Amino acid sequence: MAPQRTVQLSLKKPTYAVCVVGVETLVDVHSDVPKGAKTFGVSGSSGVELFVVYDPTRVTEPTGKVRWPLDANVNVVVSVDSASKNLNDLKVKVSYFGQQEGSALGHSALYLTGVDVSLDVDTGRTGKVKRSRGDKKTWRWGPAGYGAVLLVNCDRDTHRSREIDLANSQLTSLDDLQDMSPMVLSCEGPDELFNSHKLVLNIPLSDSKRVGVFCARGGNSLADYKQVLGPQHLSYEVERQPGEREIRFYVEGLTFPDADFLGLVSLSVSLVDKGTLPKVTLFTDTVAFRMAPWIMTPNTQPPLELYVCSVVDSHGPNEKFLNDMSHLALKANCKLIICPQIENRNDRWIQDEMEFGYIEAPHKSFPVVFDSPRNRGLRDFPYKKILGPDFGYVTREIPFSGPSSLDSFGNLDVSPPVTVGGTEYPLGRILIGSSFPRSGGRQMAKVVRNFLQAQQVQAPVELYSDWLSVGHVDEFMSFVPTSDQKGFRLLLASPSACLKLFQEKRKEGYGEAAQFDGLRHKAKRTINEMLADRRLQNDSLHVQKCIDWNRDVLKRELGLAESDIVDIPQLFSMKGAYAEAFFPDMVNMVVLGKYLGIPKPFGPIINGRCCLEDKVRSLLEPLGLHCVFIDDYLFYHELLGEIHCGTNVRRKPFPFKWWNMVH
Secondary structure, X not given: OOOOEEEEOOOOOOEEEEEEOOOOEEEEOOOOOOOOOOEEEEEEOOOEEEEEEOOOOOOOOOOOOOOEEOOOOOEEEEEEOOOOOOOOXXXXXXXXXXXXXXXXXXXXXXXXXEEEEEEEOOOOOOOOOOOOOOOOOOOOOOOOOOOEEEOEOOOOOOOOOOOOHHHOOOOOOHHHHHHOEEEEEEEEOOOOHHHHEEEEEEOOHHHOOOEEEEEEOOOOOHHHEEEEEEOOEOEEEOOOOOOOOEEEEEEEEOOOOEXXXXXXXXXXXXXXXXXXXXXXXXXXXXXXXXXXXXXXXXXXXOEEEEEEEOOEEOXXXXXXXXXXXXXXXXXXXXXXXXXXXXXXXXXXXXXXXXXXXXEEEOOEEEEEEEEOOOOOOOOOHHHHHHOEOOEEEEEOOOOXXXXXXXHOHHHEEEOOOEEEOOEEEOOOOEEEEEOOOOOOOOOOOHHHHHHHHHOOOOOOEEEEOOOEOOOOHHHOEEEEEOOOOOOEEEEEEEHHHHHHHHHHHHHOOOOOOEEOOOOOOOOOEEHHHHHHOHHHHHHHHHHHHHHHHHHHHHHHHHOOOHHHEEEEEOOEEEEOOEEEEOOOOXXXXXXXXXXXXXXXXXXXXXXXXXXXXXXXXXXXXXHOOEEEEEOOOOOOHXXXXXXXXXXXXXXXXXXXXXXXXXX
């Protein structure tokens, strides 16, 4: 309820006032009173609601002819329940009486014009604007929450434009209106009233660079839509046409939540009396929006599109790998998109260049690609080829310095939904690799970390990945979907599990079976040789400690039990201070539903079968997963990457609505 206005009455002449539907107005019955008056009576025409406000401990409600004492704290409040048809068509009469019974000592008249003004948005989050008299100024999280949602208008709805839609203060396509949140201004009342009063839309200065508001005046063609509020316009005098009862606006978000922006913005409309100097604001209605966050999707979400790069190097084209990816995508019923060499400039690491996510409001959702600051051969691909109609784009550039390897998005992952000690994360938690706490090593850039943190719905967890040469979390962990109650498993690379497997095979008499069997370009290493290699043993011990540190963090921060983790056999070797995968790194896989594209490890062949592949199958196939081992040795592994690094997957958004999170 808006604060009460006070209207002063006069015995000499009638008083005229505007009353907004649903807003109470205080009538001052005490300022101009006939001499000798002790009591007063009040009456109103139909359409006027009258309330007498008093302290029942000091005043007894009169009976019979209703006369209220003037000397006690008795106040009169009026409101109207609908807009007037004509100016001053509602009347309130106050009569004053002396001590004696008899005729009134004087009268005051108040003529009211009812006007109905309301600014409304999708406060109830149903996808439709409904008229509301409730709290529109506040934004609340949770299933019982309320408050409208804005999408950052970061797609490009017409190919005629070279810019993201939000960069245009002109509407470039009528489709663009679908990306905006509707806002309706109700303005009912006599047309003459709007000759002496104006409606003004306002945006606070701090919010003006975050929001654009469009309005169509005169028609519904593209040229009729004008940006009326935004970075260049803090207020807009509404052009109401005679008889117009509703004016539609469209609101677009311009910036994602970030370190300097919590995501909340507000807009207001004011009814202003032009006939007074200074002009008097009679009524203000304010609505709040929250900017939709950018949301990542974990491996457990169904795949929609698999991206992979076509490249040529000293080994020739990676045609065989592309064919393997094509077969995998076909099995998983997932669309394959091959980024040609002319667009990737021989940069195959498409996972590092970008991360797919999405934004959602009750009325609309679309995917948004987050372009990493790494800026290598694929630098232009997300902006030039992925940005388009209903496919948004966002990036964060690192000021003053170049990116480190940890700024690539192979170092950015997200867990499936988890509950941690009673706290629910229905959209999972973001995982990023960093240096060991307080070690001063490599870290992901602060601008990227700040952006991820500010989205508020997938609270990030920092892991330790700086022990690796490349330094990405996808080199030692992955999530896979399972058909049991848990719904997923965390896979961790495990040197201990690998050494244990090799020791078992030696015991069984297969010590001469060799790693890298079947690879022409690599010297074989027998199980006996690997187990006798002190350096490989020490390297493995060091790497296992690094992974175990992360294991503890992941168990604590994701609420995982040991039974939720599967150890995947994997050896690493140290190159100077950093570790690299000794054979193709199997956890660095692409997950397409229950089909896993796993780097072929070229492990020791026992009875015609690779013992590493057999071990991984025995761990994952009982969970309902299908392991497809793919040779990535020459084109990926030798360049310190694997299948996950060389692919990217756009996935189905979560069914859970982010605004229902409990904060």
